[in-house]
Amino acid sequence: MVLMTMAICAIALIGAMGLAVDLGHIFIVKNETQAYVDAAAIAAALKMDGTTAGITRANTAATSLSAHWNFDSATLSTPTVEFSTASSGATWYLAANVTTALAPTMRFTRVTKTVAPNIYFVPMVMPTPVYTQNVQSQAIAGQVDFAANTTIPNGLGPFTGVTACNGSVTACENTAPNFGLTVGDIYDIQWPQYNSKRNNCGNGNGNGNGGKAINCFNSTPCPGDVTLDNGNGADPMQEVVQYWGAKTNGYWGSTSTSDINSYILDIQQLASLAMGTNIDPYLSSGNKQGTAAILDNRVNQDGVNYDISGNSGSGLQKLTDYLANTAHNGRRLMPLPMVYPNANNTTTVVGYAQFLLMTNISAAGTSDYYVKGDGGVTSQGTGNDPYCAIYAGAWVLGSTNGGVGSTSGGGRVRLVQ
Amino acid sequence: MLEFALGSGILVTVFVSTFQYGYFFYQYNLLVNAVNNGAHFGAMQIYDTNTATPTTAWTTAVKKMVLYGDPTGGTSTLQVKNLTTSNVSVTVGSTGSGATFVPTSVTVSITGYTIDGVTGSYVLTGKPAVTYPFQGLYCPDGC
Numbered sequence: 001m002v003l004m005t006m007a008i009c010a011i012a013l014i015g016a017m018g019l020a021v022d023l024g025h026i027f028i029v030k031n032e033t034q035a036y037v038d039a040a041a042i043a044a045a046l047k048m049d050g051t052t053a054g055i056t057r058a059n060t061a062a063t064s065l066s067a068h069w070n071f072d073s074a075t076l077s078t079p080t081v082e083f084s085t086a087s088s089g090a091t092w093y094l095a096a097n098v099t100t101a102l103a104p105t106m107r108f109t110r111v112t113k114t115v116a117p118n119i120y121f122v123p124m125v126m127p128t129p130v131y132t133q134n135v136q137s138q139a140i141a142g143q144v145d146f147a148a149n150t151t152i153p154n155g156l157g158p159f160t161g162v163t164a165c166n167g168s169v170t171a172c173e174n175t176a177p178n179f180g181l182t183v184g185d186i187y188d189i190q191w192p193q194y195n196s197k198r199n200n201c202g203n204g205n206g207n208g209n210g211g212k213a214i215n216c217f218n219s220t221p222c223p224g225d226v227t228l229d230n231g232n233g234a235d236p237m238q239e240v241v242q243y244w245g246a247k248t249n250g251y252w253g254s255t256s257t258s259d260i261n262s263y264i265l266d267i268q269q270l271a272s273l274a275m276g277t278n279i280d281p282y283l284s285s286g287n288k289q290g291t292a293a294i295l296d297n298r299v300n301q302d303g304v305n306y307d308i309s310g311n312s313g314s315g316l317q318k319l320t321d322y323l324a325n326t327a328h329n330g331r332r333l334m335p336l337p338m339v340y341p342n343a344n345n346t347t348t349v350v351g352y353a354q355f356l357l358m359t360n361i362s363a364a365g366t367s368d369y370y371v372k373g374d375g376g377v378t379s380q381g382t383g384n385d386p387y388c389a390i391y392a393g394a395w396v397l398g399s400t401n402g403g404v405g406s407t408s409g410g411g412r413v414r415l416v417q
Numbered sequence: 418m419l420e421f422a423l424g425s426g427i428l429v430t431v432f433v434s435t436f437q438y439g440y441f442f443y444q445y446n447l448l449v450n451a452v453n454n455g456a457h458f459g460a461m462q463i464y465d466t467n468t469a470t471p472t473t474a475w476t477t478a479v480k481k482m483v484l485y486g487d488p489t490g491g492t493s494t495l496q497v498k499n500l501t502t503s504n505v506s507v508t509v510g511s512t513g514s515g516a517t518f519v520p521t522s523v524t525v526s527i528t529g530y531t532i533d534g535v536t537g538s539y540v541l542t543g544k545p546a547v548t549y550p551f552q553g554l555y556c557p558d559g560c
Contacts, residue, residue, distance in 0.1 A: 024442035072544035398552030
């Protein structure tokens, strides 16, 4: 009798303990796959840059990441990757369904992976036994904008992008994330030498007397800024001439040769910045002899330090080729503060952007574009030449491409779920 | 009496093995969480050398994150019993070498950690392991 009672109790006990073992196993599997989808979601979110090509790269980054589950014994790969405009409440699209129109709005990525670990004990007490249990893990990561009061202690290069916006800082902020610039166009990150004595510079600030801002430089500014020059004070060139003049050309790093490496290669900053910071006290005319060679060094640290389309290719072509080449490692990209020179002694930081540094070679080799001035785009270089770079869109911390961008043009990738 | 002897023999075995499984699962789960935290933290840290061998300070911070859930930890409680820095392996994935070196991922795994049990022990080698894509600042000359 006792034996029978014990036998019956034992079945119940074994069932309960088996449940503990199966559930424990399922919890471990859940944790392992969760770590995987978290990492995959971050990998994907780092690649989104507002284009369908970026979405494809994001999809590849997530699906090609591999990890292991079931006590590290089975491989995890090819999760489901979807994209959306918001972390919740919006439609999720597979990469193939993200159209050119949708791509610039995609800021979040959701990665889902379902695995089916075997269960051993629970089926024994099931009327219709099922020997596996689906375990689904999901993570959402997105490019989260830097808030206006986020202070950036390092990570920005010692040059500036000048915004193309008219009137006030508020108006300028409203043109984020691109601040009037066009992705793929070539802009000044350091302006050519200002010279108020040149013919047709007008009264020294480009205005009046038939003068034009473009005539106030010893060398022609970069093509994107020339295109934007409309002579009515609403363009970067006019503001640079009017408020910067001979005082500065957009450089805000150290002028000491020994420090320039850390400013350009290690993107250490002379000062912490936030949106709204007046960068004017840090601006200087710089040390072109010192910075040119280091800029070229930075370019040459990239696996893709060349433009396959050659010097004659458009900026957009060069940017597209660079991003599409899987050998690129992001060294040619430099995040910079976007500034708005809005008065004498006041140049306000209105956001951030990523710029692709230029090169003058079309195959593997060593570029000396910046040492040679502007590499022959408009002239063969002297100290008067500008430093040009291709605008690559918003800046995402740690990314090797541009970003989608929102109100500050800068952000970081965060797991939101 | 005989029944008790027979029954208890089976029951004790079942209880002990269930405990063993449960304890192993519990420890393994803690380790998965610990390496996940460490790898995620490492991927967001400033990487300040141009080789795949990180600086001691960098590695120490990541290992402490695994051990204590705090990169400056040392006095706080261990997250997993008896886990030491020598059990934590940190690997930096990269592309290029020399001047073109760039870190691309951070992998944290557990090696040589023994999970004790009543009837025996199990040594974990190279698992659990978690890899995160690198998303921090890269500072090749040292920051």
